[in-house]
Amino acid sequence: MKRLLPTSTAGSLPKPSWLAQPETLWSPWKLPDDTLFEGKQDALRLCLGDQLQAGIDIVSDGEQTRQHFVTTFIEHLSGVDFEKRETVRIRNRYDASVPTVVDAVSRQKPVFVEDAKFLRQQTTQPIKWALPGPMTMIDTLYDSHYKSREKLAWEFAKILNEEAKELEAAGVDIIQFDEPAFNVFFDEVNDWGIAALERAVEGLKCETAVHICYGYGIKANTDWKKTLGSEWRQYEEIFPKLQTSAIDIISLECQNSRVPMELIELIRGKKVMVGAIDVATHAIETPEEVAATLRKALQFVDADKLYPSTNCGMTPLPRRVAQGKLHALSAGAEILRRELLG
Numbered sequence: 001m002k003r004l005l006p007t008s009t010a011g012s013l014p015k016p017s018w019l020a021q022p023e024t025l026w027s028p029w030k031l032p033d034d035t036l037f038e039g040k041q042d043a044l045r046l047c048l049g050d051q052l053q054a055g056i057d058i059v060s061d062g063e064q065t066r067q068h069f070v071t072t073f074i075e076h077l078s079g080v081d082f083e084k085r086e087t088v089r090i091r092n093r094y095d096a097s098v099p100t101v102v103d104a105v106s107r108q109k110p111v112f113v114e115d116a117k118f119l120r121q122q123t124t125q126p127i128k129w130a131l132p133g134p135m136t137m138i139d140t141l142y143d144s145h146y147k148s149r150e151k152l153a154w155e156f157a158k159i160l161n162e163e164a165k166e167l168e169a170a171g172v173d174i175i176q177f178d179e180p181a182f183n184v185f186f187d188e189v190n191d192w193g194i195a196a197l198e199r200a201v202e203g204l205k206c207e208t209a210v211h212i213c214y215g216y217g218i219k220a221n222t223d224w225k226k227t228l229g230s231e232w233r234q235y236e237e238i239f240p241k242l243q244t245s246a247i248d249i250i251s252l253e254c255q256n257s258r259v260p261m262e263l264i265e266l267i268r269g270k271k272v273m274v275g276a277i278d279v280a281t282h283a284i285e286t287p288e289e290v291a292a293t294l295r296k297a298l299q300f301v302d303a304d305k306l307y308p309s310t311n312c313g314m315t316p317l318p319r320r321v322a323q324g325k326l327h328a329l330s331a332g333a334e335i336l337r338r339e340l341l342g
């Protein structure tokens, strides 16, 4: 990335109201099957336009073609029975009815590759594509086949690697794996979680990122955050191993979070997507607030490795708010860019 402080978003952006219910997570599609494909492409174009207009440097599809950041990917795989459901605890936080792994999992055909090709045709800006991480995938399922979290994660890592290689060939510049589960299961992350992630990126020549956040601004997450005390030191458990991993970029939640910024020192040498936009509030940051967060992060990450971003996805926010936050992110990064370039 030649541009200093290239901006991006962590993931999802709001969908238009004709495609899915606004301000709702995992909202079902409103269009019938025969017009849904075209509708998703139109939404992707609008979402890209919003990012370009706001001056975002590394753009994405805003996850316009998926309902859920994990489930939509899994729906395309074989070996998982969506009719057979069990209630499990997601990231030790809330109960959810999830599908069951009933047989060996495999990818029969590409999942997002056509969508990525479509995005690539629309812009010459660098593009980033998000996939779920292996550990977060297993945490959203009931497994009656492998009966081993590690084994299932490893199988998903191999599948993700197949998909990632095709996304790279489609022209994706950065492939990001969403691993909120890395903030919860520290022992497993260090034992095999990071190794599984490295299996997912094996042989890739494009850049790779891992997004580790404290979740969308939904009640289960904000309630959980209240139990974490005055300092959130979760990242400290996994950063030493991530620092030596094959992943190029680490995407973190920093705006209005209680993560001590100095923890970023533990991944010195990595590129860091610093979340400078809070996704759990409708209040739009001022450019100066964004700049202040980035300035603080600059003490612990070299300027050429600092990537201003959002804490997490913005799909549950009103479009007007998300758009305002994109502009604030751009303007805040520009303040700092001017300071750095004198």
Ligand SMILES: [Zn+2]
Binding pocket: 010, 180, 211, 212, 213, 214, 215, 216, 311, 312, 313
């Ligand atoms: Zn997130």
